[in-house]
Amino acid sequence: MKFSAKPVKGTFDVLPEDMELRNWVRNVISNAYLSRGYTQIETPCIENLDLLTNSEGGENLSLLFKILKRGNKLDFNDLSENALCDLGLRFDLTLPLSRFYANNRNELPMPFKAFQTGYVWRAERPQKGRFRQFTQCDIDIIGDKTIYAEIDLMLTVPKALYDLGFRNFTIKINDRRLLKELVLAAGFTESQFDTVCISLDKTDKIGTSGVISDLQTKGFEDDTIRQLISSLEIDLENFDSPYARDLKKIMDVTAKYYSILFDPTLVRGMGYYTGPIFEVVSDEFKGSIAGGGRYDNLLSKFQNESVPAVGFAIGFERIVAILKERGFTIPKRDKRKIALIVLDETFTDKAIALSESLIAQENIAAIHYVNKKKLGKKIEALEKEGYEKIQIVDENTTEESFKSI
Amino acid sequence: MKFSAKPVKGTFDVLPEDMELRNWVRNVISNAYLSRGYTQIETPCIENLDLLTNSEGGENLSLLFKILKRGNKLDFNDLSENALCDLGLRFDLTLPLSRFYANNRNELPMPFKAFQTGYVWRAERPQKGRFRQFTQCDIDIIGDKTIYAEIDLMLTVPKALYDLGFRNFTIKINDRRLLKELVLAAGFTESQFDTVCISLDKTDKIGTSGVISDLQTKGFEDDTIRQLISSLEIDLENFDSPYARDLKKIMDVTAKYYSILFDPTLVRGMGYYTGPIFEVVSDEFKGSIAGGGRYDNLLSKFQNESVPAVGFAIGFERIVAILKERGFTIPKRDKRKIALIVLDETFTDKAIALSESLIAQENIAAIHYVNKKKLGKKIEALEKEGYEKIQIVDENTTEESFKSI
Numbered sequence: 150m151k152f153s154a155k156p157v158k159g160t161f162d163v164l165p166e167d168m169e170l171r172n173w174v175r176n177v178i179s180n181a182y183l184s185r186g187y188t189q190i191e192t193p194c195i196e197n198l199d200l201l202t203n204s205e206g207g208e209n210l211s212l213l214f215k216i217l218k219r220g221n222k223l224d225f226n227d228l229s230e231n232a233l234c235d236l237g238l239r240f241d242l243t244l245p246l247s248r249f250y251a252n253n254r255n256e257l258p259m260p261f262k263a264f265q266t267g268y269v270w271r272a273e274r275p276q277k278g279r280f281r282q283f284t285q286c287d288i289d290i291i292g293d294k295t296i297y298a299e300i301d302l303m304l305t306v307p308k309a310l311y312d313l314g315f316r317n318f319t320i321k322i323n324d325r326r327l328l329k330e331l332v333l334a335a336g337f338t339e340s341q342f343d344t345v346c347i348s349l350d351k352t353d354k355i356g357t358s359g360v361i362s363d364l365q366t367k368g369f370e371d372d373t374i375r376q377l378i379s380s381l382e383i384d385l386e387n388f389d390s391p392y393a394r395d396l397k398k399i400m401d402v403t404a405k406y407y408s409i410l411f412d413p414t415l416v417r418g419m420g421y422y423t424g425p426i427f428e429v430v431s432d433e434f435k436g437s438i439a440g441g442g443r444y445d446n447l448l449s450k451f452q453n454e455s456v457p458a459v460g461f462a463i464g465f466e467r468i469v470a471i472l473k474e475r476g477f478t479i480p481k482r483d484k485r486k487i488a489l490i491v492l493d494e495t496f497t498d499k500a501i502a503l504s505e506s507l508i509a510q511e512n513i514a515a516i517h518y519v520n521k522k523k524l525g526k527k528i529e530a531l532e533k534e535g536y537e538k539i540q541i542v543d544e545n546t547t548e549e550s551f552k553s554i
Numbered sequence: 555m556k557f558s559a560k561p562v563k564g565t566f567d568v569l570p571e572d573m574e575l576r577n578w579v580r581n582v583i584s585n586a587y588l589s590r591g592y593t594q595i596e597t598p599c600i601e602n603l604d605l606l607t608n609s610e611g612g613e614n615l616s617l618l619f620k621i622l623k624r625g626n627k628l629d630f631n632d633l634s635e636n637a638l639c640d641l642g643l644r645f646d647l648t649l650p651l652s653r654f655y656a657n658n659r660n661e662l663p664m665p666f667k668a669f670q671t672g673y674v675w676r677a678e679r680p681q682k683g684r685f686r687q688f689t690q691c692d693i694d695i696i697g698d699k700t701i702y703a704e705i706d707l708m709l710t711v712p713k714a715l716y717d718l719g720f721r722n723f724t725i726k727i728n729d730r731r732l733l734k735e736l737v738l739a740a741g742f743t744e745s746q747f748d749t750v751c752i753s754l755d756k757t758d759k760i761g762t763s764g765v766i767s768d769l770q771t772k773g774f775e776d777d778t779i780r781q782l783i784s785s786l787e788i789d790l791e792n793f794d795s796p797y798a799r800d801l802k803k804i805m806d807v808t809a810k811y812y813s814i815l816f817d818p819t820l821v822r823g824m825g826y827y828t829g830p831i832f833e834v835v836s837d838e839f840k841g842s843i844a845g846g847g848r849y850d851n852l853l854s855k856f857q858n859e860s861v862p863a864v865g866f867a868i869g870f871e872r873i874v875a876i877l878k879e880r881g882f883t884i885p886k887r888d889k890r891k892i893a894l895i896v897l898d899e900t901f902t903d904k905a906i907a908l909s910e911s912l913i914a915q916e917n918i919a920a921i922h923y924v925n926k927k928k929l930g931k932k933i934e935a936l937e938k939e940g941y942e943k944i945q946i947v948d949e950n951t952t953e954e955s956f957k958s959i
Contacts, residue, residue, distance in 0.1 A: 152602075152604070152608065152653075152856060153602070153605075154653050154654075154656035154657035154856045155657060156597065156598050156654075156657065157598055157600050157602055157641060160598035160600060161598065162596070162597055162657060163595055164595060164658060164662075165593035165662075165668070168594045168595055168596055169593075169594070183918060184889075184917070184918050184919065185909070185913065185919065185920055186893070186918060186919070186920020188570035188573070189570060189573045189574075189577070190569060190570060190573055191567070191573055191576075192561065192568070193561050193562055193565035193566065193567070193687050194599060194673060194687065195562050195565065195687065196562060197562055200557050203557065214600070214621050214622075214624075214641070215621065216619050216620065216621055216622070217619075217620045217621070217622055217635060217638065223635075225633050228630050230628075233622065234622055236619070238600075248557075248559050248561070249559075251559035252559035252560060252561065252567060253567060253569060256569060257569075258938075259935070262920070263570070272624050282598050282599065293923075295923060297896075297902075297921075297923040300902070300906075304906060304910075402906065405903065405906075405907075406906075406910075450557055484589075486591075488591070497702075498807060498810065501705075502810075504590070505709075505811075508589045512589070513588060513591060514589065515590055515591020515592075515667070516591075516702075516706065518702040530664070533663075534663055
């Protein structure tokens, strides 16, 4: 029986060239974060199923990969999925971070400034640019209730994007509480807030007129709708709300470095956000390449006190896809890539000694044992692989032979 | 309901300090491999269940984490695990590599020299040093049937171990075919080979006398056993076998750089090995820290022709544990770690500008917004976090303030 060599539906193999790009993106982001005093952590890819299913994961909960119980623990008295399974693959890095913090807080500084990069899994219908296994890249500050946490993130994440080569981007910012004030002031009720948000969230795609018809379709009064739309024209400067004042402060500091814009229609999907929310957009691509917000209640799942937290995630797969579309090439490393060809095995030892010496001098040096008849084809292949110097090792070869390329 | 904050049984959270160590180990290995012309790849953590269960995974197959089917695909007509599940977590990196190679071979150089580092999962009974999610770190050459593949690995993997700080280690080497020749020549039958290997494999633990009684317990003739034990004293130099000659060649080249020893009792567990096998041991720790061998038939699972392959894996978790036990500290980065303290928010902009300038000069610079009353405690905490320079930002602070530490 021959098996299919295709990876699991919705997942992908990473070939050497893509791996280099992914490593480069990861390193650029890590360096931007480490330089600003953030530390890196990691959590397991699997979590207990009851933790996952009782989280604020929203629609991600219907996309869980669940792991069957093993051995005696597996019985078939109850055929519900949550009785058959005890573990699941994580669907994001935020829930694991909350668990991590509760588990290790005594060993962590306060506030805790951390970042993590790792795979997450969602059983989505596979489509272009949407995967079942993909990398998330999160940065969070836990234990700081002041807006200085937001300010720190607002200068750190855009720096990573800048270092990745992105230029004409804008940070859009709003506050969930401010948004709620506006919606309630327009005459909507508390229980209508979520559905109004779903309409507002479409502003980017369907424009203000589209939002108005969307709200009309939902049966809301024209007056209430008109009131909301006009209140969205608010001037942050003159709006009497502590949330507006805080947004203003965050924006004033950030604007010295990056383009930042107040957008009262910004909603962000996740239900757990409790304060400022933000995302990074650009005319150069559709959708956002980074987003986040404050989630002060999520960590109370593990402890009785509420712990303030704010996070910002870079769309790793998005970034990689955009860079590939642009034909981006990784800034050239200063290492030379040298191939030492052995046609005659009596020169094996010599080739090894030469290569070790070249490697010690910070070169990439690989030995290739080649059949004389296939030499031409081999050299062609090595050039394609990016070898800058290709040298046949024989009695005349010395270190001098590699001095120039 | 409060949830347990512990990670899933047998898995672990990685705290910042451990993460630094793990990243360092990964980088040292990557650099040793990249410098010698190997390229990095990655495969998904999940594979199709029928692929996993029909592999040469041996006892790992009973340790599989299986993933429940989703949606309509899940029915309960058949309650066997392999009918309820369609995916599984990978238990090693070798099977995924074989699939990867078959899937992408047209885009890969020949021979293909690759390495990969990633998590694998096995539902083992958790115990000290044995995890259910752990990192494997493999390097392989696919498509080279000559011993130059073994030689290349024999100089590459030990270099990584050397760069990780390991010194007094020895490479033990044997050949599965040579071992079989010896066992059959002693009078055992083909079908007894595996059980004889299981006994021989214990030589390190129970000595030759232990192996003899083990074979006696299994009911073998004293004469046959004596014949085997004496044949294990073979002199590679004078033994008339192509396998012995090849081993001798590999050892001659390698011995110029590393300690390498022929060990006719070396077995290595995996059933798929077809030629030379090897592992790295040291008096400084129990067991091996790296091991591998040639597996020329594994790739025929996906294609009709057989594709030669040889691999070498470093015991990543083992290495990390040994380094931690030794109290190893990562070679100091040349970046200074600077804390800028803001006690008065009027200095926020100044602190940010200073920190960005310090970061641009290759420092790590983090801003800490501190309540005056908590300053002493905060400084203590920052010193513990390894900040070498802690500076309160006020009207007198300039770039000069950070010139020395």
